Amino acid sequence: MADQTPLQIPDAIDATLAPSKALVPKTPLIMRFGKWVQPRVNRLISRSSRVPDIPVYPHxxxxxxxxxxxxxxxxxxxxxxALQDLEEVPPLATISPDHRRIAPAGRWRSYFLVGYRYRDEQNCRACPRTTQLLSRVPGLNSAFFSVLVPGTRIPQHTGVSKAFLTCHLGIQVPRESHKCRMRVVDQWLExxxxxxxxxxxxxxxxxxxxxxxxxxxxxxxxxxPVGPVGWVVGSLFLEGVRRSRFVQDARAGVQRWRDRKTDQASPT
Known part of the structure; x- marks a missing residue:
C-alpha cells in the first residue's frame, strides 16, 4: 500500500493576478475562423458519436x-x-496565454506529459510508469498532472472540441472533499x-x-469513439488545433519557463 501522506506542495505563489480576458492576446484570423467552425464541427461529431452525448459518464x-x-x-x-517543488511546475496562465481568462495566476499548475500528442520527453522520463500506462489509452490526445492549490477557483468555461472527452483520475483529494468540487452543467461532482x-x-x-x-x-x-464521418471531421479539426497558435504558444511557453529556471539556477 502506498504512503497516503499528502504531497507536500506549497500553497502558492504569485496569486496577485485574477483571470482576465484582457490578458489574452488578440485572436488571429485563422483562430477566429476556427471558433466560427467549431460549433458546426461539434454538431457533426455529436451525430456520429458511438457513446451518448452527455455531460458526465457513468463510472x-x-x-x-x-x-x-x-x-x-x-x-x-x-x-x-515530480511535484515535490511546485515552483518548478509552470502555471497554466504563464505557459498558455489563451488560458489567462480563466486561470488564476500561479494557482493552477500543469505538469505535462503529453499535449495534443506532443510528448514532453523530460517529464515522461521522470514518470516512466505513468507514461507507459498512458500509452495504452485509446486515442490519447493530452495528459498532465493538474494541480489546484487552496483557494483556487476556475470560472465557468467550455472546452475546445467534442472530438475528445476528458478523464480525471483522483491523485490527491482534500479531506473536506465537499469544498473541492467541479460543476458540469447542473451537476456538482467531487x-x-x-x-x-x-x-x-x-x-x-x-x-x-x-x-x-x-x-x-x-x-x-x-x-x-465516433463513426467514419465524426472521425474524419474530428481528426481534421484536432490537427488544425494541434498546429494552431493556441498549442504552439503553450509549447513555447514551457520551453521559456525551463530556460528561465535554468538561468536562475546557473551561477553568476
Missing part, C-alpha cells in the same frame, strides 16, 4: 479507465516525486482518490477548491 463506461485505477498508487508515487471521472468538457463547467489542501488529478484527454 466504468470506458474499460481502459480501470487500468489507471488499478495502478493509481504507482501514478501517485511518480506525481509526488473527486475520489484512485477513481476516474469522465466528462465532456464542451459542456459548461467550473472548478473550485475552497479547502485548505491541494487537489491533484491526472487529467487525460482522449478521442471520443
Amino acid at each position: 466504468g463506461a470506458f474499460a481502459w479507465t480501470r487500468l489507471l485505477e488499478e495502478n493509481w498508487e504507482v501514478i501517485r508515487a511518480e506525481a509526488a516525486a 473527486w475520489e482518490e484512485g477513481r476516474c471521472l469522465v466528462f465532456d468538457d464542451v459542456y459548461n463547467h467550473e472548478v473550485e477548491n475552497d479547502s485548505d489542501e491541494t487537489r491533484i488529478v491526472l487529467l487525460v484527454q482522449f478521442k471520443r
Whole structure:
C-alpha cells in the first residue's frame, strides 16, 4: 500500500493576478475562423458519436479507465516525486496565454506529459510508469498532472472540441472533499482518490477548491469513439488545433519557463 501522506506542495505563489480576458492576446484570423467552425464541427461529431452525448459518464463506461485505477498508487508515487517543488511546475496562465481568462495566476499548475500528442520527453522520463500506462489509452490526445492549490477557483468555461472527452483520475483529494468540487452543467461532482471521472468538457463547467489542501488529478484527454464521418471531421479539426497558435504558444511557453529556471539556477 502506498504512503497516503499528502504531497507536500506549497500553497502558492504569485496569486496577485485574477483571470482576465484582457490578458489574452488578440485572436488571429485563422483562430477566429476556427471558433466560427467549431460549433458546426461539434454538431457533426455529436451525430456520429458511438457513446451518448452527455455531460458526465457513468463510472466504468470506458474499460481502459480501470487500468489507471488499478495502478493509481504507482501514478501517485511518480506525481509526488515530480511535484515535490511546485515552483518548478509552470502555471497554466504563464505557459498558455489563451488560458489567462480563466486561470488564476500561479494557482493552477500543469505538469505535462503529453499535449495534443506532443510528448514532453523530460517529464515522461521522470514518470516512466505513468507514461507507459498512458500509452495504452485509446486515442490519447493530452495528459498532465493538474494541480489546484487552496483557494483556487476556475470560472465557468467550455472546452475546445467534442472530438475528445476528458478523464480525471483522483491523485490527491482534500479531506473536506465537499469544498473541492467541479460543476458540469447542473451537476456538482467531487473527486475520489484512485477513481476516474469522465466528462465532456464542451459542456459548461467550473472548478473550485475552497479547502485548505491541494487537489491533484491526472487529467487525460482522449478521442471520443465516433463513426467514419465524426472521425474524419474530428481528426481534421484536432490537427488544425494541434498546429494552431493556441498549442504552439503553450509549447513555447514551457520551453521559456525551463530556460528561465535554468538561468536562475546557473551561477553568476
